[in-house]
Amino acid sequence: MKITIITGGLREPSSTRLLADRLAAAVAKDVEAAGEPVELTFVELRPLAHPIMDAMLTGFSGEALEAAFEQVAGADGVIAVTPAFNASFSGLFKSFFDVLPEQTLADMPVLIAASGGTERHSLVLEHALRPMFSYLHAIVSPRPVYAATSDFGAGTDSALGSRITDAASDFSRLLRACGPRARHEPADDDLASMRRLLSET
Known part of the structure; x- marks a missing residue:
């Protein structure tokens, strides 16, 4: 089971990355307990900030960004974690999904x-x-996780740990229900479209 973790933290160290690490570990533990081996890969958006902006301005993605796209496309599931700004996701986080090739997340557990x-x-x-990932045709896990600064403090971490455990359990069941994901290639759509045109003629 290949799981890609996309994290949009803007600082180092980052509470966003810390939350992503804990979620990834909890999901891997739950999936492996069910007898399924897990492979985790991370896509850190902070080092990709300039390639993402270049892709938005020019329409062309560089080698580093293409490698990130490949990691996401080749996954059986995605964990997406963003810092919150003004009651929304960060601009960098949103921009990555704006330049991600269309249909990459179709039918992807997230x-x-x-x-x-x-x-x-x-x-x-x-x-x-949730609305953004639904728009991208992903299958969004029912139990998300939010972590405030106070959740990482002494005496409150157990509450966050419980939320992470519950969310990981839900997500691992979703992953197992969906099973290994068939890789979607845009060229397949072009070929299918061409075959339809030929059959009509």
């Missing part, structure tokens, strides 16, 4: 998560992330 300064931004999950 676990969404976000980190932010306060709990007030937690609605970013349902008001911004």
Whole structure:
């Protein structure tokens, strides 16, 4: 089972990456407990900021960005984690999905998560992330995770840990239900379209 973790943290160290690491570990543990080996790969968006902007301006993606696209396209599931800004996702996070080739996430199981300064931004999950991934035709896991700064403090980490465990359990069941994902190639659509045209003539 190949799982790609997309994390949009803008600082180092990053609470967004910390949340992504914990979610990835929990999902891997749950899937492996069911007898399925897991391969985790990470796509860090911070080093890709300039290639993403270049792709938005020119329509062409460089080698580093193409490699990230390949990692996402080759996954059986995606964990997507963004920092919250003004009750929405970060611009860098959104821009990556704006330049991601169309249909890459079609029928892809996705676990969404976000980190932010306060709990007030937690609605970013349902008001911004879930609609975007639904628009991209992904299969969004029902239980997302939001982590505020206070969730990483002493005495409150157990609550975050419980939310992560519950979300990982839901997502691992979704992954197993969907099974290994057939790789989608845009060229296949072009070939199918050409065959339809030829059959009509």
